[in-house]
Amino acid sequence: MLPQSMTYIDHGKGGGPEVLVPASGPLPVPKSDEVLIRVLAAGVNRPDVAQREGTYPPPPGASPLCGLEVAGEVVALGPDAARWQIGDRVCALANGGGYAEYCAAPAAQCLPWPAGYDAIRAAALPETYFTVWANLFGHGRLAPGESMLVHGGTSGIGVTAIQLAKAFGAKTYATAGSADKVAECLRFGADAAFDYKTQDWVAELQAVTQKRGVDVVLDMVGAPYFAKNLRCLAMDGRLVQIAFLQGSLAEKVELRHIMMRRLTVTGSTMRPRTTAQKAAIAAELEARVWPILAEGRAGPHIHTVFPLAEAAAAHALMESSAHVGKIMLKVAD
Known part of the structure; x- marks a missing residue:
């Protein structure tokens, strides 16, 4: 009853x-x-x-x-x-x-x-796994042997993305907001992680990937990271936008990056x-x-x-x- x-x-x-x-x-x-x-x-x-x-x-x-x-x-x-x-x-x-x-x-x-x-x-x-699966592996088409960068690596989405990317055979990178959180990203399986408050994460990512960049970026930050995310992508890379916690209006974006490296910009809500x-x-x-x-x-x-x-x-x-x-x-x- x-x-x-x-x-x-x-x-x-x-x-x-x-x-x-x-x-x-x-x-x-x-x-x-x-x-x-x-x-x-x-x-x-x-x-x-x-x-x-x-x-x-x-x-x-x-x-x-x-x-x-x-x-x-x-x-x-x-x-x-x-x-x-x-x-x-x-x-x-x-x-x-x-x-x-x-x-x-x-x-x-x-x-x-x-x-x-x-x-x-x-x-x-449910919320994180549906979101990560649909966006990182669906819209982002992350495949074994590829690489990805996720922002907010210690969030529920970030932890899920790191673990699943690793489980499916991809290199994983993340940003986080403190040295302790960077260490947590590494513990969850990231190959490298960067403190966005103290490091130039674009330069650091380019260094660890030998200037190749990554195949997929999963972003929740939004406008302030948009141009930087494009710079982090390898040839035929995919930027997947799932939130815009710091704004949705991106300005002064260099479209040449998208054209010359055949980039895809996509995103979704669940x-x-x-x-x-x-x-x-x-x-x-x-x-x-x-x-x-x-x-x-x-x-x-x-x-x-x-x-x-x-x-x-x-x-x-x-x-x-x-x-x-x-x-x-x-x-x-």
């Missing part, structure tokens, strides 16, 4: 982290192709911060609540929710609503917990994709990446776990950029 109401985190009309407060309301009703999940854990991600601030509204039909990744137990099924059964333990890329005791998610965007994983580790997977598109990513992850997770060759690094009621503190930590890896919310045992 499901309860009549649940606790969720409300962000009201938006603002700073302090607007995130517990509230009570009805359980979501799963649509025909969705499952209802009793949430045990949820991940905290940069898009959640943007949604709270009012700069990243949910798409039409999605839950207005923050939270894009959860892990828990299936407790109800829509009539067209294939594969899953009541009691299955799943992690899900949700379209919203993860900061709550119950979350509805498309069945096709759910995956089983990898072997040996608990709820916290399982909930740390949330507006259709369920069918996300389902295709989920299937590839389960077939090609979940075995790597089960073998321990990659996996999330959990920085801190907060109770659901302390979502405001989790967002404050996210905004500080003092964390390494994932910030998580524990919802239930």
